Amino acid sequence: MLKTLxxxxxxxxxxxxxxxxxxxxxxxxxMLRAIPGNQITAGLGTEAAALTPAQKLALEQYYGLDQPLVxxxxxxxxxxxxxxxxxxxxxxxxxxxxxxxxLPVTFELALFSIVLALLIGIPLGMLxxxxxxxxxxxxGQIVGLAGLSIPxxxxxxxxxxxxxxxxxxxxxxxxxxxxxxDPLLNLxxxxxxxxxxxxxxxxxxxRTTRTAVLEVRSNDFIRTAxxxxxxxxxxxxxxVLGNALVPIVTMTGLxxxxxxxxxxxxxxxxxxxxxxxxxxxxxxxxxYALVQSTVLVIALAFVIVNLLTDLTYRLIDPRVRxx
Numbered sequence: 143m144l145k146t147l148x149x150x151x152x153x154x155x156x157x158x159x160x161x162x163x164x165x166x167x168x169x170x171x172x173m174l175r176a177i178p179g180n181q182i183t184a185g186l187g188t189e190a191a192a193l194t195p196a197q198k199l200a201l202e203q204y205y206g207l208d209q210p211l212v213x214x215x216x217x218x219x220x221x222x223x224x225x226x227x228x229x230x231x232x233x234x235x236x237x238x239x240x241x242x243x244x245l246p247v248t249f250e251l252a253l254f255s256i257v258l259a260l261l262i263g264i265p266l267g268m269l270x271x272x273x274x275x276x277x278x279x280x281x282g283q284i285v286g287l288a289g290l291s292i293p294x295x296x297x298x299x300x301x302x303x304x305x306x307x308x309x310x311x312x313x314x315x316x317x318x319x320x321x322x323x324d325p326l327l328n329l330x331x332x333x334x335x336x337x338x339x340x341x342x343x344x345x346x347x348x349r350t351t352r353t354a355v356l357e358v359r360s361n362d363f364i365r366t367a368x369x370x371x372x373x374x375x376x377x378x379x380x381x382v383l384g385n386a387l388v389p390i391v392t393m394t395g396l397x398x399x400x401x402x403x404x405x406x407x408x409x410x411x412x413x414x415x416x417x418x419x420x421x422x423x424x425x426x427x428x429x430y431a432l433v434q435s436t437v438l439v440i441a442l443a444f445v446i447v448n449l450l451t452d453l454t455y456r457l458i459d460p461r462v463r464x465x
Contacts, residue, residue: 228431267351
């Protein structure tokens with residue numbers, strides 16, 4: 143029975159994910175064309191005004207801009223199912239190759255950032271919850287408020303400027319190195335952006351951890367375990383934190399999904415060739431296929447992360463499986 147319910151739940155979520163991706167595709171397609179200008183004007187600038195009608199028509203045919211919007215949309219959508227994400231005239235590469243190169247960079251950045259956020263947020267949240275309304279709780283709340291309040295671009299710029307000018311430490315000024323080509327340089331280049339993003343994400347994780355731990359600690363089974371003489375460390379890690387994991391995992395999954403598409407500013411400041419920077423450059427050059435396909439890949443990654451998060455807390459908490 144539980145297996146059937148679990149299977150039906152997964153099928154429903156996959157169906158909802160497909161509808162979400164379709165909605166994202168339609169929204170991005172419409173919004174891009176609502177922005178003034180197109181790939182011709184972005185590439186030629188003021189020289190586009192000097193084009194003759196025949197030249198303009200030829201360029202529109204080359205980029206597929208002469209076709210009705212409905213035809214453009216379904217043509218792009220049909221190409222997606224064949225693995226053709228489009229072509230970037232700026233980079234002279236297919237969007238699939240560009241995405242295959244940039245997605246691992248963003249995924250690595252997101253992974254390092256979320257690990258740092260967990261290492262900061264969970265212990266700080268448990269520390270705050272251990273004694274509410276105390277100086278340690280106030281310290282945790284202040285750190286959390288700072289993480290939520292300080293903009294990532296400001297923290298990134300300040301951190302990069304201070305370290306570069308005072309200590310001469312600026313590994314991001316060099317050509318980006320992958321983890322396999324130069325592991326040491328890659329880790330150095332990922333350090334600062336991961337710290338910036340991790341500090342911002344640690345704040346909601348800390349607040350979620352604090353709230354969840356306080357709620358679990360008020361339950362009767364915690365008082366019973368304490369009365370039976372369970373060691374404090376085991377009580378905190380196994381009984382308290384173990385039963386508070388569901389909201390923490392949910393928040394972590396949401397933040398990780400956000401990182402896959404929301405690290406545009408940090409990638410730009412630290413010159414990381416990630417997928418967010420790819421979208422930014424595509425918008426600047428009005429490369430419709432590049433932006434549409436890349437945003438859809440980001441949305442797909444976000445949907446997959448949410449689905450995996452859902453599966454994870456169903457494994458963590460048996461009470462959720464029956465829902």
